[in-house]
Every structure is written in structure tokens, then in C-alpha cells.
Amino acid sequence: MEKRPAAKEQGRGLSRPPLSCRTSLRCGGMAPLIASCLILSLTGAAPAAPPARVMSLNVCTDQLAMLLAAPGQLVSVSELASDPGLSYHSALAASYPHNRGLAEEVLVAKPDIVVTGAYSLHNTTPLLRRLGYRIEEFQYSQTLDTIPGEIRRMGTILGAGSRAEGMAATFESDLSRIESERCGADPAAIAYDQNGIAMGAGSLVDSAMQAAGLRNIAAELGYVGMAPFPLELLVEKRPDIVVLPEPLADTPALADLIASHPAIRALGQGTLRIHLPRGSASCGGPFVIEAVKALADARRRIVSCQATGGHAP
Amino acid sequence: MSRRSLILALSACVGVFFLLSLLTGPANYGPVDSLRALVAGGDEAAAIILREIRLPRALLGLMVGFSLGASGAALQGFLRNPLAEPGIIGVSASASLGAVTVFYSGLAGASILALPAGALVGAVASVLLLLAIAARHGSTLTLILSGVALTSLAGALTSLALNLSPNPFASYEIIFWLLGSLKDRSMVHVVIALPLMAAGAMLLFASSRALDALTLGEESAASLGIDLRRARLFVVGGVALMVGAATAVAGAIGFVGLVMPHLIRPLTDRMPGSLILPAGLGGAALLLAADVAVRVAIPARELNVGVLTALIGAPFFLWLVARTRREAF
Numbered sequence: 010m011e012k013r014p015a016a017k018e019q020g021r022g023l024s025r026p027p028l029s030c031r032t033s034l035r036c037g038g039m040a041p042l043i044a045s046c047l048i049l050s051l052t053g054a055a056p057a058a059p060p061a062r063v064m065s066l067n068v069c070t071d072q073l074a075m076l077l078a079a080p081g082q083l084v085s086v087s088e089l090a091s092d093p094g095l096s097y098h099s100a101l102a103a104s105y106p107h108n109r110g111l112a113e114e115v116l117v118a119k120p121d122i123v124v125t126g127a128y129s130l131h132n133t134t135p136l137l138r139r140l141g142y143r144i145e146e147f148q149y150s151q152t153l154d155t156i157p158g159e160i161r162r163m164g165t166i167l168g169a170g171s172r173a174e175g176m177a178a179t180f181e182s183d184l185s186r187i188e189s190e191r192c193g194a195d196p197a198a199i200a201y202d203q204n205g206i207a208m209g210a211g212s213l214v215d216s217a218m219q220a221a222g223l224r225n226i227a228a229e230l231g232y233v234g235m236a237p238f239p240l241e242l243l244v245e246k247r248p249d250i251v252v253l254p255e256p257l258a259d260t261p262a263l264a265d266l267i268a269s270h271p272a273i274r275a276l277g278q279g280t281l282r283i284h285l286p287r288g289s290a291s292c293g294g295p296f297v298i299e300a301v302k303a304l305a306d307a308r309r310r311i312v313s314c315q316a317t318g319g320h321a322p
Numbered sequence: 323m324s325r326r327s328l329i330l331a332l333s334a335c336v337g338v339f340f341l342l343s344l345l346t347g348p349a350n351y352g353p354v355d356s357l358r359a360l361v362a363g364g365d366e367a368a369a370i371i372l373r374e375i376r377l378p379r380a381l382l383g384l385m386v387g388f389s390l391g392a393s394g395a396a397l398q399g400f401l402r403n404p405l406a407e408p409g410i411i412g413v414s415a416s417a418s419l420g421a422v423t424v425f426y427s428g429l430a431g432a433s434i435l436a437l438p439a440g441a442l443v444g445a446v447a448s449v450l451l452l453l454a455i456a457a458r459h460g461s462t463l464t465l466i467l468s469g470v471a472l473t474s475l476a477g478a479l480t481s482l483a484l485n486l487s488p489n490p491f492a493s494y495e496i497i498f499w500l501l502g503s504l505k506d507r508s509m510v511h512v513v514i515a516l517p518l519m520a521a522g523a524m525l526l527f528a529s530s531r532a533l534d535a536l537t538l539g540e541e542s543a544a545s546l547g548i549d550l551r552r553a554r555l556f557v558v559g560g561v562a563l564m565v566g567a568a569t570a571v572a573g574a575i576g577f578v579g580l581v582m583p584h585l586i587r588p589l590t591d592r593m594p595g596s597l598i599l600p601a602g603l604g605g606a607a608l609l610l611a612a613d614v615a616v617r618v619a620i621p622a623r624e625l626n627v628g629v630l631t632a633l634i635g636a637p638f639f640l641w642l643v644a645r646t647r648r649e650a651f
Contacts, residue, residue, distance in 0.1 A: 263495050
């Protein structure tokens, strides 16, 4: 439980310096923007005039932006935002226009700020920067600690600082409540995705398992990130909990068949098979707490707290 | 070598590689423990691994290898073409296309039965097309070139169908359908493939006398009382059933049906009819061995078994082409 205090401090302390400042010289010579960049970097959360038009090009920034933007402020979200397999808030996305992450679409929409992921669209982002657009890149969340910071940072960008602060604080208090409710020995678990890909160390699901009080056997065996994990090894290690995927689309793929492999079924009653709420662990956002809750619920079904009593946080 | 001792020797080979296949895998159990778990069953991890993961894999290696080897021998005999093989003349690729079209469109839900149904349609269509081409142009090379074109076309359409699927995983499955693999199959796959393959094998064995007679030419065969239409129907049906079922459960695995008949033919009386069974057994041994090798070679990132059979088979094919041309001119 006390494995990562340093990282926790960092994540909860304050949002990272806004990325826009790195590019302030390229802000197209627009004095007001540069000024706002400077203010943002000095105060961390300056209530400058909120941008009127914001465009999101990435499914992760889409969801944060939809949760925090004022009505009419968010011009469009990416197509993946309405994919229920990847986007927890796919229902919200129905009321927004969609973009395909193309630079041309940004040129037509002329947003004040573009929010996107650091690893997606690596050709589009430099092009838009060169054209003078203000781009806010978000790193892909791989631990729960960074999520409150990401929420606050999106709040700052959108001029919705207080709403973001509330959302981040709720996430933090929910998380510490779940962490404090753990008791007994940690059960073994694995998240076994399509095609037999396990979520190893350094993945968002691994972080959620740590918070919920589960031992991720993939991480313990040295698997890092999303890695192919032999089905035989899963049966041999016999974890208490197997987190199985739900199909990402209505049309079938062989990749989905692994979840119904007879070997997994043959593990019997001793192994709990669960699903995480769809889209709850594919991006960093307040909804990741739903994945942690599902894992904590599964843990409670295996380790009962009455016997040992919860220990103090 | 007498036919009887050849078949015994090949069966022993198949048995050895089948056993090796059962004993190969990331979970480390000794041979004795593994076999005891396989026989005893129960819900221990070793029993589940042996019965639900390794046994279906070894059975499919045997069945798919046998189907490809026997089909290769039958096609080479029937078309009187040493280069004929389900993978090269486009039967496997067409079966893949059929399976992919039916399965990924979601027409049959996510039912695994969609795979053999689609694969059979694809395989039958391709064999009929090739027979039509062979009937019009007798040349060895025309048939092979048509088959190569058919393979490319079916491969391209398979890729297209998978790219068009809304399921984000579909496009990663192109490599399975074009190269084949036996990874993480289950008894369900064995059950859906076995009856089709058994029926196909029956048809091929039933046509062995006709295949022998056809070595004398169609007219002579007809004068010997061979019903050519019936023979054609049996070979088409047999190859389509065996290759269709094999492709539905393991993807398009190439070259097994090419290599084995040639390796084994010198050990037989060189009659195509009597080659079917030994070529099938040889194919089973080869595929089981290749499937053990891909698991041992790079354990962390398992190769598709079709990569290995192509590495063995493609140079062999080139050598055969060179030899065939030398003999032809």
C-alpha cells in the first residue's frame, strides 16, 4: 500500500506546467495568447477568459473535455468518443459533432485551443503547431495518480477550474476510501484481454488493481504494459480473479474468442470471472474509479472483511 | 520399402511428434506428470492445460497436416501436375476468404460454425474454377499461374474484408488467415473440423482407383471402366472438405501438401492412389513437428506455423519448378 508515496504526492500536488508554454514562441505572434501562456505558467491555474472554441482530437481528451466544458464551448470530439468499447462517456458524445483528427478539419473549425493525446496523431500535432494553433497535449494515463492532475489541467484549459477541482477531489477521496477499506491478504488477479494480451506492470489496469488491493500476476511475472500472456500460464497460476474483455464491436473477431476458451471455463468456481464497466479503463478520467470499484467488489467476494476487520488508513 | 512398413514407420513418426506436441508449452510439467494429468483428468491446472489447450492443439496439428498432405497427393495425381498443392493453387486462400466473409460480417452471429461453412464454400468454388481452367488448357504452368493469381486475389480480398470490419481486432487477424496458426485452439475446433475431414478423406480414398487409372490418360481410364465424372466429383468434394475444414480452424497453412507427396512418392509404387494415405501421415508428422518448433524457437513471441512451413516449402517449390522445366524442355 505504501509502495508509491512519492508518485502520489507528485500526481496530487498540482497539474503539470501547461504544454502551451513550450510552444509560446510559436503561438503565431498573438500577444494575448502568449500573455495567457505566461500567466498560466506563473500561477498554474489562472482564471483567464475561457476559450470560446475548443476542439478535441483524442478519445481520452474527448471525455475529459465533455465532462468539463461549458455548453457550446466544445466544437467537436473525435469519432472514437462514441465507441462504447473505448469511451466510457460514449452516450455524451452523441450530442457533439465528430472529427477524424485531420488537420484540415481543425483549419475549417478554427478553434482557440486543440486538446489531444501525446501519442496519437503525431503528424497532425506538429503541423497544427506550425500553423499557429494552440495545442494542449495530454500524456496517456498509466497510473491512477496522474488522473486528478489531468482533470485539473483540463479544467484550467477550459476555464472550468472549480468544477474540475470538485471532480478531482471526489476521485481522490473515492480512491483513498477504497484503499482504506482493503483488508486481509491480497488475492491474485489478471486482466486477460482479446488475443490473450495481459495488462502487465505500468498499465492503467495494473494501477487500478494495486488500488483495489489485488496482486497482478502478469506484473509479478515480469510482464510490462500490454503483453502476450500464454493461456497455459494463466491456468497454471490459477488467479483468484480473471478480468475478461467484452467484445469491442457488434461484429465478431477471433480475438474475442479467448474469453470463452474452455480452459478458462474449466478453472471452475474457484476463479472469479468479471468484466470491467465498458470503457472504464481505456483512458485516464474520473470514470476509472468505476473500474477500481468493480475490482474492489470482486475482491470483497473473495476476501471477507468481517473476519479480519479493516485496518486504519 | 513395402507399403505396410512405410505406413507403420510414418505412423510411428506421427506418434512421436504428437507426443512431443503434448509435452511442449510454457507451463513446465515433466513428461510423466503431463501424461498422468492427461489420462486422469480432474480440475487440476495440469489436467486443464493438457486436456483443454495442448490436446486440441496436437489433434488439430495431426488432422490439419493429414488433410493438407492427402489433398496435395490427390491434387497432384488428379491434375497430373507435380506443382499442384492446396496452398499454391489457391484452395486454402479461397477457403480463408470464404470463412472471413461469413464470420466477420456477423451474419451468423459470433458462431464458430460460420467458419467451416464459409471455408467450404470458398474451397469448393476455387477447386471448380481450377478444374475449369485445367480442362481448357492442359499445360502445367497455366494451372499453377492461375492458382497463383487466385491466391493473390483471395488474399487481397481477405485483407480487404478484415480491414472493413468495424471490429478493431479484425485487421490484426489478417496474418492468421494468410499464414495460419494452431495457437489457443480448443476442442470445439476439433469437433467442427473432424467430421468434415473424415468425410473428405473417405471421398479421396474412394477415388484412389480412378486416380491410378488416370495416369494412363482420360480415354484409357474411361475404357477401364472408370466413371470420370464421379471421380472428379469425389476429388473436388474431398479436397474442398479437407482443405476447407483445415483452413477454417487453422488458417491457410501452405506447402505441407506440396512437400510431403514428393518426399514420400519415391518410397511407394508411384501410383497416385496409393500415395494418399502415406502423404497424409507425412503431412501430419511435418505439421506437428513444425508446430513444436514454433513453440520452442521463440517462446515469448510465438511464430505463426505457416511461416515455418513456407520457409521449408518455398525453396522446395523453387527447386521443383527448376526440375520440372528441365524435364519439360
